Amino acid sequence: MLKFVKGPLESIEGVAIYPIISLLIFFIFFTALFWWVFTAKKDYIKKVSDIPLELDEENTMEFNQKENR
Template sequence: MKFINYLQSISGISIYPLITLVLFVLFFIGAAYLAFSADKRMMEHVSRIPLDKEEN
């Protein structure tokens, strides 16, 4: 018996892929919102941290 047959025999299993998809989409919408709404000066400062030779 194939693995898919075991999954089909579990009642209510079809909701889990939908929940996972919704969480995935919400996460990336949130990440995109934070990326586009971030302060540009702060992003410039953070992007230069690896290049700074000064050690604090």
């Protein structure tokens, strides 16, 4: 399988830079994500983590109101 990819890519001049760029993007993204996780305010994390529960409570209340009609 690799021979089908490797052959045509060898004919492209400067193709070696693409894996380096990909690795840099990967490393920078996860470094930034790691930094954000440890510097995010705990109040914000708590607020965002409660969103699914709040939406579920709202949907339950709406469903109960429709049943009572």
